[in-house]
Amino acid sequence: xxxxxxxxxxxxxxxxxxxxxxxxxxxxxxxxxxxxxxxxxxxxxxxxxxxxxxxxxxxxxxxxxxxxxxxxxxxxxxxxxxxxxxxxxxxxxxxxxxxxxxxxxxxxxxxxxxxxxxxxxxxxxxxxxxxxxxxxxxxxxxxxxxxxxxxxxxxxxxxxxxxxxxxxxxxxxxxxxxxxxxxxxxxxxxxxxxxxxxxxxxxxxxxxxxxxxxxxxxxxxxxxxxxxxxxxxxxxxxxxxxxxxxxxxxxxxxxxxxxxxxxxxxxxxxxxxxxxxxxxxxxxxxxxxxxxxxxxxxxxxxxxxxxxxxxxxxxxxxxxxxxxxxxxxxxxxxxxxxxxxxxxxxxxxxxxxxxxxxxxxxxxxxxxxxxxxxxxxxxxxxxxxxxxxxxxxxxxxxxxxxxxxxxxxxxxxxxxxxxxxxxxxxxxxxxxxxxxxxxxxxxxxxxxxxxxxxxxxxxxxxxxxxxxxxxxxxxxxxxxxxxxxxxxxxxxxxxxxxxxxxxxxxxxxxxxxxxxxxxxxxxxxxxxxxxxxxxxxxxxxxxxxxxxxxxxxxxxxxxxxxxxxxxxxxxxxxxxxxxxxxxxxxxxxxxxxxxxxxxxx
Numbered sequence: 001x002x003x004x005x006x007x008x009x010x011x012x013x014x015x016x017x018x019x020x021x022x023x024x025x026x027x028x029x030x031x032x033x034x035x036x037x038x039x040x041x042x043x044x045x046x047x048x049x050x051x052x053x054x055x056x057x058x059x060x061x062x063x064x065x066x067x068x069x070x071x072x073x074x075x076x077x078x079x080x081x082x083x084x085x086x087x088x089x090x091x092x093x094x095x096x097x098x099x100x101x102x103x104x105x106x107x108x109x110x111x112x113x114x115x116x117x118x119x120x121x122x123x124x125x126x127x128x129x130x131x132x133x134x135x136x137x138x139x140x141x142x143x144x145x146x147x148x149x150x151x152x153x154x155x156x157x158x159x160x161x162x163x164x165x166x167x168x169x170x171x172x173x174x175x176x177x178x179x180x181x182x183x184x185x186x187x188x189x190x191x192x193x194x195x196x197x198x199x200x201x202x203x204x205x206x207x208x209x210x211x212x213x214x215x216x217x218x219x220x221x222x223x224x225x226x227x228x229x230x231x232x233x234x235x236x237x238x239x240x241x242x243x244x245x246x247x248x249x250x251x252x253x254x255x256x257x258x259x260x261x262x263x264x265x266x267x268x269x270x271x272x273x274x275x276x277x278x279x280x281x282x283x284x285x286x287x288x289x290x291x292x293x294x295x296x297x298x299x300x301x302x303x304x305x306x307x308x309x310x311x312x313x314x315x316x317x318x319x320x321x322x323x324x325x326x327x328x329x330x331x332x333x334x335x336x337x338x339x340x341x342x343x344x345x346x347x348x349x350x351x352x353x354x355x356x357x358x359x360x361x362x363x364x365x366x367x368x369x370x371x372x373x374x375x376x377x378x379x380x381x382x383x384x385x386x387x388x389x390x391x392x393x394x395x396x397x398x399x400x401x402x403x404x405x406x407x408x409x410x411x412x413x414x415x416x417x418x419x420x421x422x423x424x425x426x427x428x429x430x431x432x433x434x435x436x437x438x439x440x441x442x443x444x445x446x447x448x449x450x451x452x453x454x455x456x457x458x459x460x461x462x463x464x465x466x467x468x469x470x471x472x473x474x475x476x477x478x479x480x481x482x483x484x485x486x487x488x489x490x491x492x493x494x495x496x497x498x499x500x501x502x503x504x505x506x507x508x509x510x511x512x513x514x515x516x517x518x519x520x521x522x523x524x525x526x527x528x529x530x531x532x533x534x535x536x537x538x539x540x541x542x543x544x545x546x547x548x549x550x551x552x553x554x555x556x557x558x559x560x561x562x563x564x565x566x567x568x569x570x571x572x573x574x575x576x577x578x579x580x581x582x583x584x585x586x587x588x589x590x591x592x593x594x595x596x597x598x599x600x601x
Contacts, residue, residue, distance in 0.1 A: 020269055021057035021091055022197040022207045023259060024413035026278055027595015029560075030059050030087065032493070034081045035281075036439050036448065037062070039397045041071045044346040048308045050393050051341060051351075054465050056197075059084060060091035064138070074445050079498045085138040086155045086559055090166040090199060092136040110595040134161060153558035167198040171592045172211060177245070178566060178587020180218055187585060188216045188245050195254075195593060208258040214240050216250035218583050220570060221599045225251065228524060229322040232599055235293045236321045257294055271299040277312065279339060279353065280302035281395045281405040282452050283489055283505075284479055286431045288337065292475035300371065306343040311371045312336070316472040318359065323474070332465050333359040335477075336368040347397040358386035360459060387411075387468040389461075401440065407433040409478075411460045426520070426527070426536045431456035431479075435489075446495035451488075458484040458512070458520025458536050462527040469523050476523060480601035484521040484538065485511030499556045507548040507600055512541030513574070543575040548600055554591075561592040568598075 024030050038045050043065065047058040063084040066073060073081075085092060090218065134138055145152045153159060160167040172193035180187055190213065197207035214232070217225070221232065231237045237253035247566040260274030275294050279287040295314050318331035337355035344350055356368060391409040398404070411429035435452035460483045461470035470477050481487065487509040494502045514521050518529040519541025530536070548570045554562040570583040 008382075019055070020055045020205075020261070020263055021199055021202075022055065022261075023053040023204045023275070024059055024088075025195075025209075025595060026053055026276060027597060028087075029595075030054070030084055032448075033084060034059060034061070034062060035403070035437070036080070037066055037073070037077065038445075039403045039437065039439050040073065040077070040400055041066060041069065042347050042397060042400055043069060043071065045344060048341040048343070048349060048351075050279055050349065051282055051310055051339065053275075053307065056088040057091045060088040064092070065089075067138075076446050076495065076498065082138070082140070083559070086140050086153065089136075089139055089153060089155065090133055090159075090161070090168065092138050093135045103350060118573070122497075127328045132161065133166075144336055147463040160436075164201050165198065167196065169194070169196045171195075172209060172594050173592040174594050175565065175591075176564070176587060176589035178585045179303040180285045180583065182584040183219070184250070185216060185217055186245055187587065188214070188242070188247055188250065189589070190214045191594070193594075203263050204261070206260045208242065210254075210256040212254055214242070214250060214252050216247045217599070218568070218570075218585060220572070220581060220583050222249065224601070227522075229320040230293075230472040232291065232475060232480070232601075233293055235317075235473050249471060255294060267303045269301040269303075271297075271301070273297060275282075279351075280393055280407055280433070281403070282323040282407070282433055282435045282454075283450065283491060284433065284452065284454050284487075286407045286409045286433050286454065286456065286478050287353070287389075287391065287393065289476075289478055291480045292338075292477050308341045309371075310337075310339045310341070312338070313364075313369070314340065314472075315364075316357070316477075318466045331359070333357060334368075336366050338371060344544060351393040352391075354388065354390040356386050356388045357463070357470055358562075370450050387463045387470060389470065401438060403437040403439075405433075405435050405437070407431075409460070424534055424536045426459055426530055426533050429457050429460035429462075429483075431460050433482075443492075446493075448493045450493075452491075453481060454485075454487040455488070455538070456481075456483045456485055457538060458540060459527050459530065461521075461523040462520065462525065464528045466524065467528050471523055473490055475523060481509060481511060482521050484519060484541065485509055486538065487511075501554045501556075502554040503550075503554075505545075505548075505550050505598075505600070508577045509546045509548075510519075510539060510543050511546070512539045513544050513579070515542050515576070517541070545573045547571045550598060550600070552596060552598070554596070558592075562592055564589050564596070574592070 034045065035049065038049065041386055045062045047054045064083045067081055140153060142151050142154055156168045156170055157167040172195055174189065174191035176189040178187040191211055192210055193211035195209035199205045225231055231251050231253055234253040234255055237251045239246050240250035240252035242250065256273040259271060259275055261269060261271040263269050274296050276290040277288055278290050279285055295316050296313040297312060300311040314335040316333050316335055318333045321330065324330065335355060335357050337353065339351055339353040341349060341351040389409055389411050391407060393407040395403060395405040409431040413428045433452065433454050435450065438449045441447045441449050456479060461478060462483065463469040476482055486506065489505065489507050491505045512519050512521055514525065517531055518525045520536065521541060522529065551567045553565040558564050565588045567586045568583065572581045574580045
């Protein structure tokens with residue numbers, strides 16, 4: 001018995017270590033593919049869907065599980081799986097684990113340990129020092145590589161598979177151009193870069209990318225840049241002009257990501273880097289989204305059966321580069337987050353989270369390094385008034401067609417004020433999300449729908465100054481609308497053929513903007529400038545109704561390379577006529593090895 005237990009533990013050790021790996025970039029098609037497969041099959045995944053980014057090892061592992069599982073998936077789903085195999089081909093050996101005890105069908109015998117009167121036991125086969133992923137039947141070659149060196153496989157410009165070391169290098173291209181109605185200048189987005197990733201000993205992984213961007217945004221995005229002194233998704237920026245494209249009010253900015261990770265034990269992973277994260281299952285997140293630019297972070301992931309526990313510590317910027325006129329360092333602030341995700345059932349997940357944003361004269365508050373304590377306890381103990389948020393997220397997949405999800409975020413409240421009528425105390429700050437996904441609508445393969453509702457009370461995410469508001473580089477860490485809004489989202493995605501994808505979305509928002517007074521919409525404003533403590537209602541301030549409708553059609557001409565057509569209509573109807581506007585444009589472009597980012601606010 002003791003030998004069998006040791007055998008099982010060894011097997012589990014090998015199994016867990018041989019997964020995880022480099023991150024799947026946010027916006028990658030694998031997220032939608034994994035979501036569909038998880039809903040459609042009901043099979044538990046090695047990742048918890050609310051904690052993004054996923055790792056390539058986990059995604060490849062789940063795809064391989066689906067390939068051999070006794071569940072029905074369509075031919076288009078099979079095509080999706082092969083897209084995942086091509087995109088993550090350094091992890092195609094994640095299920096290459098030998099059988100250890102003979103007697104079953106197709107099991108292999110290895111070195112004999114002992115024989116008794118009833119059964120014969122054998123030791124675990126020694127795992128090869130080097131597993132060549134090229135031997136996998138899922139490893140796909142290109143028929144005619146360039147110079148017999150580049151694009152040997154469809155997904156990678158250059159790749160190296162050596163004992164104990166794998167490397168992938170790819171270019172990034174994202175070029176869009178469009179014409180806005182009643183505008184002489186073109187909208188323009190020109191982004192180029194390089195991404196590399198690698199794995200050492202299947203234990204240490206690293207990835208990095210660098211992006212150089214010149215852009216002229218639609219007028220409503222430019223208005224946001226001027227309001228917040230920040231480019232959505234960017235950090236340091238400068239003005240840009242182009243005589244070639246007749247652009248006089250564009251922006252030029254440089255951005256990049258870099259991560260390194262270690263699989264320290266079978267159930268414990270450490271990551272350190274510069275990048276983004278997303279918590280939730282919706283189109284938006286009220287907890288942590290990828291709207292803001294990259295930030296320095298340190299992350300610990302704990303995986304224990306149905307439990308996944310994540311500690312995330314980040315250094316944020318309390319201001320943007322244009323908030324200061326000199327070359328001095330920007331003010332720093334910090335974020336500490338822990339999130340416990342539990343698979344109560346294979347199709348039911350509940351997550352609990354708590355996060356705190358704070359500043360200590362550019363020093364981290366060591367008390368918040370405690371990975372399991374409640375931050376509110378620390379806050380009270382040290383006598384601070386830091387910005388603490390707490391809440392819950394949930395996902396329930398049912399009938400192998402639907403996924404119901406939601407979030408609830410609580411910023412601050414007094415119990416005796418929470419249920420009082422007519423007072424509307426300003427400090428009762430909370431937000432809620434509810435959404436539903438429906439795959440293969442009406443039995444039509446790869447026609448997927450999503451509806452979502454988001455609501456946030458005035459002043460949520462705010463603080464008395466920028467040192468602790470829930471923002472980074474003057475960009476919201478959660479919802480791009482900030483606070484004091486209701487929002488309704490309808491999305492429809494259809495893939496009629498394997499290379500063509502059509503995405504449509506309609507977003508309606510009802511919110512109250514700030515004017516000379518602070519009504520709790522702009523989370524960058526200090527909440528001490530509010531008008532009194534009571535009488536604060538959802539939608540207060542400058543009444544605004546906004547409708548946004550968009551369509552993105554993408555045709556894949558090569559793996560992860562798309563020719564695209566974009567259309568967007570946005571109408572903002574404000575109580576103040578000067579703030580009303582209409583945006584209407586159509587355009588197209590090409591995108592390679594990067595996700596599509598829409599400025600849907």
